[in-house]
Amino acid sequence: MTKAYITKYALTRGIYIAEGELKNDGDVFVQQRDREYNFEQFFKKKEFQLTEEEALARADKMRTTQLKKLAKEYQKLSELAFTIKA
Numbered sequence: 001m002t003k004a005y006i007t008k009y010a011l012t013r014g015i016y017i018a019e020g021e022l023k024n025d026g027d028v029f030v031q032q033r034d035r036e037y038n039f040e041q042f043f044k045k046k047e048f049q050l051t052e053e054e055a056l057a058r059a060d061k062m063r064t065t066q067l068k069k070l071a072k073e074y075q076k077l078s079e080l081a082f083t084i085k086a
Contacts, residue, residue: 002022003018003019004031005018006029007048007058008043010055011059011066015055046058
């Protein structure tokens with residue numbers, strides 16, 4: 001079993017540690033979620049990291065990207081002019 005830091009939900013639920021297996025030469029991480037129903041969850045390469053430092057750096061990059069998107073949206077809404085059409 002391999003330990004991975006799941007960053008897919010870093011901006012909503014935070015980073016969490018999971019145990020699972022690496023597949024496809026390390027491009028996919030498979031986490032066994034429920035042994036009773038044999039449920040597996042798959043994560044693509046950008047959605048998990050193998051070290052804490054990489055996970056924190058990825059989460060910070062995700063936050064920065066989201067803040068830029070929000071700033072752009074805020075600017076667009078601020079410049080919006082309303083008119084009443086007859």
